[in-house]
Amino acid sequence: MQEKHLERMRNDKGFIAALDQSGGSTPKALAAYGVSENEYTTEVEMFDLVHKMRTRIISAPAFDSEHILGAILFEQTMDREIDGKYTGEYLSEEKGIVPFLKVDKGLAELSNGVQKMKPIDDLSETLDRANERGMFGTKMRSVIQEANKDGIKEVVDQQFEVAKQIINAGLVPIIEPEVDIHSTDKEKSEEILKQEIIKHLDLLKENELVMLKLTIPSVGNLYKELIDHPQVVRVVALSGGYSRDEANGKLKSNDGLIASFSRALSENLSVSQTDEEFNAALKEAVESIYDASVNKNS
Template sequence: MQGKYLDIMRNGKGFIAALDQSGGSTPKALAAYGIAENEYSTDKEMFDLVHDMRTRIITSPAFDSEHILGAILFEQTMDREIEGKYTGDYLKEEKGIVPFLKVDKGLAELSNGVQLMKPIKNLDELLERANDRGMFGTKMRSVIKEANEDGIKEVVSQQFEIGKKIISSGLVPIIEPEVDIHSADKEQSENILKQEIKKHLDQLEKNEFVMLKLTIPTMVNHYKELVEHSQVVRVVALSGGYSREEANAKLKDNEGLIASFSRALTEDLSVKQSDEEFNAALRKSVESIYDASVNKDR
């Protein structure tokens, strides 16, 4: 069954929806949706509200496999149900969309110009549960703020070390070493990052595959070599703080790069919208991101 989804991810036309805001970023996601922090008082209420938001997105007719290849989920979203099915099963069976799980536990403090991932203490149990819940792959994020070679090497080494454990569990990792779009030496960071990623990709076995989630590069087609690498299923781009319009414009210039947007996907959605208004706004967003992602064959 994984082979079917591997083919979709490798060859399908569309993009990946990132619906994986976790505890720290959930209040911001809810606020953007029109739900202020004073409208809930406990974590349970907060997570119930965000699951309602995600359910509304996923069940919308605008959220379809014609435009969307995959969706990245937060751990609690994976463990919850939509219309009587676990979210991953609903995505696959009702929507034809491939589910991924965010596995990182947030970022460590800034050191050497980067933020590594915090330790993932329950990784083995989490990967077992991800398999039980029908996930195809995982995602984990680090952040690069400065062109510090030692720091960037450390980020990439950590990502691939954990990535290989994920591969051994039968899942495909999305490796996400984000370069901060506000970095003063963004292009230099991207040069170092590409070299380091390439080194680790070249060390993978023929049956070991990864996906990459990267900031849209300063230099157009900078990551083309990674897009074409035999061990890379797909290279996807995060919006990284750009507006949807700006992210789409930058994405269009990069061959083989498809979107994996979060905030940019949902920026026009509101809890106050009628279903008709909500679906129309989501449709407009989905179609614009799809358009920026396709017609750029590898």
Template sequence: MQEKHLEKMRDGKGFIAALDQSGGSTPKALAAYGVSEDEYSTEEEMFDLVHEMRTRIITAPAFDSEYILGAILFEQTMDRKIEEKYTGDYLAEEKGVVPFLKVDKGLAELSNGVQKMKPIDDLDEKLERANQRGMFGTKMRSVIKEANQDGIKEVVDQQFEIGKKIIDAGLVPIIEPEVNIHSSDKEKSEEILKQEIKKHLDQLNDNELVMLKLSIPTKENLYKELIDHPQVIRVVALSGGYSRDEANAKLKKNDGLIASFSRALSENLNVNQTEDEFNAALREAVQSIYNASVNKNS
């Protein structure tokens, strides 16, 4: 199965759906979907509601492997079921979509212009369960807010240190050092980030493969060298707070870069929509993001 997933991720046409909001971002995701905080009183109820939302997205006809290569899941989503199958199995077997697991525990405090990841003290156990649940890979996010050379190096060093452990567990890490789209020196941060990532890629062995999830760069095709690197399966882009139209327009200008959108995927979905309305809104989102990922200007 892993070889089949690898082939799809490397050669397939489409994008990755990010369905991995967790903890503090879950109320925002639910609110955007039309579920206010007064509609649940416990964390358990909140996660039940967000699983209902994700199930509705994943089971919709528009959520199809013709357009979607993979999906990133929150840990609770991985451990829950859709139509009597664990979510990863449902994605792989019923939808032909490659499952990934978000493994980080959120962001540490700002230091040197960046937010590294909090310690992942249960990483080994999490990776073991990810294998049991049929995950192909993992995702972990840091944030860069300033063009601070030391801070960016620390972020990338941490990402690759944990990434090597993920590789050793037989999984593919999606390394995500997000550059904040509102940063005043975003372009400079991206130049530094590219060089730091390349240093680590060049040190990987032939059998050590990674994916990268990066903010859409200010300078078009900045990451082409990373996209073409032999140790990189795929480079995907986060929407980072851009609207879907903005994110799609910027994405189209970068050859080989595909989407891994979260908010931009679900921005027009609402709990009160009929099934026909919901499916139409999701279909429009999926097809527009697919087109931006696949149909480039060159």
């Protein structure tokens, strides 16, 4: 199954859906969906509601393998079921969509212009469960606020250090050093980031494969060298706070870069919609993001 997933991720057309909001971002995701914080009182109730939302998205007809290559899940989503199957198994077996798991525990405090990942103390156990639940890969996020060379190097060093553990567990890591779209020196940060990533990619062995999830760059095709690197399965882009139209427009200026959108995917979905209205809104989002991922300007 892993080889089949790898072949799909390398070569097929489409994008990755990011459905991995965790504890801190879940209330915002629910609010955007039309579920206010006064509709739940405990964390358990909150996660029940968000799983219901994700189940509705994943099981909708518009959420299909023709347009969507993979989906990134939160840990609790991985451990829950859809129609009697663990979510990853449902995605893989019923939808033909490759499942990934978010493994980071959130961001550390800002230092040297960046936010590294908090320690992932239970990584080994989580990776064992990810394998049991049929995950193909993982995802972990850091954030770069400023073009600080030392800070960016620390972020990339940490990402690849953890990535090695994930590779050794038989999974493909998505490395996500996000550059904040509001950074005043975003373009400079992206150039530094690219060079740091290349240094690490060049040290990987032939069987050590990674994916990259990056902010859509200010300079079109800046990451072409990363996209073409033999150790990179795919480079995907986060929407980073851009609206879907903005993100799609910027994505089209980058050959080979595909979407991995979260908010931009679900921005027009609502709990109050009928199933027909919900699927129509999701279909519009899916098709527009797919189009931006496969149809480029050049």
